[in-house]
Amino acid sequence: MGHDEQPLWRRAATHTLHTSILLKAKLEDRLQGAEGLLLADHEALLNLEHFGESLRMSDIAHRLVLSRGGTTKVIDRLEEMGYVSRSSDPADRRATMVGLTAAGREAIGRAKLVIDAGLEEIWSTHLTDDQSIVLIEVMDRVLEANRDWH
Amino acid sequence: MGHDEQPLWRRAATHTLHTSILLKAKLEDRLQGAEGLLLADHEALLNLEHFGESLRMSDIAHRLVLSRGGTTKVIDRLEEMGYVSRSSDPADRRATMVGLTAAGREAIGRAKLVIDAGLEEIWSTHLTDDQSIVLIEVMDRVLEANRDWH
DNA sequence: CTAGATTACTTTGCTAGCAGACTATACACC
DNA sequence: GGTGTATAGTCTGCTAGCAAAGTAATCTAG
Numbered sequence: 001m002g003h004d005e006q007p008l009w010r011r012a013a014t015h016t017l018h019t020s021i022l023l024k025a026k027l028e029d030r031l032q033g034a035e036g037l038l039l040a041d042h043e044a045l046l047n048l049e050h051f052g053e054s055l056r057m058s059d060i061a062h063r064l065v066l067s068r069g070g071t072t073k074v075i076d077r078l079e080e081m082g083y084v085s086r087s088s089d090p091a092d093r094r095a096t097m098v099g100l101t102a103a104g105r106e107a108i109g110r111a112k113l114v115i116d117a118g119l120e121e122i123w124s125t126h127l128t129d130d131q132s133i134v135l136i137e138v139m140d141r142v143l144e145a146n147r148d149w150h
Numbered sequence: 151m152g153h154d155e156q157p158l159w160r161r162a163a164t165h166t167l168h169t170s171i172l173l174k175a176k177l178e179d180r181l182q183g184a185e186g187l188l189l190a191d192h193e194a195l196l197n198l199e200h201f202g203e204s205l206r207m208s209d210i211a212h213r214l215v216l217s218r219g220g221t222t223k224v225i226d227r228l229e230e231m232g233y234v235s236r237s238s239d240p241a242d243r244r245a246t247m248v249g250l251t252a253a254g255r256e257a258i259g260r261a262k263l264v265i266d267a268g269l270e271e272i273w274s275t276h277l278t279d280d281q282s283i284v285l286i287e288v289m290d291r292v293l294e295a296n297r298d299w300h
Numbered sequence: 301c302t303a304g305a306t307t308a309c310t311t312t313g314c315t316a317g318c319a320g321a322c323t324a325t326a327c328a329c330c
Numbered sequence: 331g332g333t334g335t336a337t338a339g340t341c342t343g344c345t346a347g348c349a350a351a352g353t354a355a356t357c358t359a360g
Contacts, residue, residue, distance in 0.1 A: 008282035010266070013273045015289035017177075020170035022215055023292070026299050027167075038316080057339060065172055070317045072340060094325045094338040116160070123163045126291045132158035134284045139165035141276045142173070149176050188346080207309060220347045222310055244308045244355045304358085311352070322341075328334085 023122055030118045035111050036081070040064055040074050042115065045083060045100065045108050054099045056089070083107050173272055180268045185261050186231070190214055190224050192265065195233060195250070195258050204249040206239070215300075233257050 028039045037045075047063045048055060055063075061071040075098055078084040083104035089095040100108075127135070178189045187195075197213045198205060205213075211221035225248055228234040233254030239245040250258075277285070 007274070008279050008286070009274045009277040010269055012277060012282040012285035012289075013269045015286050015293070016166070016170055017174060019289040019293040020166055021174065022296060022299070024167060024171065026296060040316085058337085065168075067318050068339065069319075069341080073317075092326075092338085096339065119160055119163045122296060123292065124157070124159045126295060127159040127162060127288060129158050131284050131288050132162040134281050135162035135288065136158070136165050138277060138281050138285065139162075139169040142273065143165070143169040145276060146172060146176060146272060149172070190346085208307090217348050218309065219311080219349075223345095223347075242308085242356075246309065301360100303360095306355100306357075308355080309353085312350085314348085314350105316346090318344085318346105320342090320344105322339105324338085324340105326335100326337075328336100330331105330333090 026122065027115070027118045031111060031114050034114045035107065037107070037111055038074075038077075040066060040070075041078055042108075042111050044071075044074050044078060045104060045111070048084065048098065048100045049105070049108055054097050056095045056097060058095075060098060078104070081107075176272065177265070177268045181261060181264050184264045185257065187257070187261055188224075188227075190216060190220075191228055192258075192261050194221075194224050194228060195254060195261070198234065198248065198250045199255070199258055204247050206245045206247060208245075210248065228254070231257075 024039065031037050031039060031042060043064050044060055047060060051059075051063075057071055057075065058068065060066075060075070061068050064071065064074070066074065075084060075086065079086060081103075083101060084098050085101055087097050087099065089097045174189065181187050181189060181192060193214050194210055197210060201209075201213075207221055207225065208218070210216075210225070211218050214221065214224070216224065225234060225236065229236060231253075233251060234248050235251055237247050237249065239247045
């Protein structure tokens with residue numbers, strides 16, 4: 001075994017890919033079990049919380065790196081759960097504004113506990129601060145360099 | 151902005167998650183465009199290449215961290231493309247052995263070029279060797295600690 | 301040797317998300 | 331104004347993958 005001659009960055013890339021696919025599944029499983037939310041749902045709620053609580057569909061799509069159709073479905077789900085509400089933008093009647101409801105704000109609070117616990121269990125005991133800093137740097141840089149894709 | 155008080159490992163975790171979701175999509179898009187293969191297909195082929203070229207379905211499922219049903223579909227696809235062939239294990243007739251065909255071996259060669267080019271474009275210019283080593287260490291450790299899940 | 305339990309795989313029904321078509325509104329230029 | 335073009339969102343198939351039920355072969359007890 002191990003007659004591979006892979007450059008370091010390639011091994012880093014494949015390890016990162018494998019690990020994060022598994023962990024995404026694990027985290028999503030937790031969140032869905034506890035709150036009936038997908039990670040995409042949670043991200044949408046977080047974005048609404050952070051950015052004015054009233055975003056247009058296309059803004060949400062862009063922030064979630066999701067197709068327009070996918071975003072429609074995410075917001076459909078959240079609206080059905082009573083966590084967000086749609087309203088028409090009077091200034092541009094093509095646009096749909098999405099806002100958090102009170103129930104949505106409560107859901108964020110509960111979800112945050114689940115996510116934190118999950119991430120902590122998965123990651124915290126395995127990461128030193130130095131390693132965390134490297135990860136943040138690298139991921140930021142790579143994300144920025146590839147964000148425009150698609 | 152940035153009145154967040156998140157611990158470092160949490161930011162590292164979320165950055166890693168976001169980045170790798172995007173990059174998986176980008177890489178898969180390349181591979182599918184060039185060879186009509188999904189990453190799961192490619193992983194299956196690689197596993198067949200590395201481990202004796204004849205694995206049982208359940209071995210493949212385990213290695214790909216995929217459900218049994220999902221594995222059936224992956225192998226269906228690859229068989230239809232002529233890259234693998236199924237045969238019954240004479241020693242245990244419940245089992246299905248999957249083997250690479252010559253065309254499958256060629257496909258691996260072509261896919262490797264696509265994957266390498268994609269990974270290189272995405273990662274190589276952004277990773278120093280030191281950073282790569284940190285990533286490999288961390289991802290290995292985290293994967294190992296969470297592998298048993300599911 | 302045969303009844304029940306286990307294992308290996310496939311099939312079926314479901315959900316998430318994409319791509320592309322469609323509708324409605326807004327803008328630009330004549 | 332009117333006409334062409336771009337944009338916002340939704341709708342309609344389609345695919346990947348899961349979970350759970352179904353089938354077939356093997357093992358274990360008695």
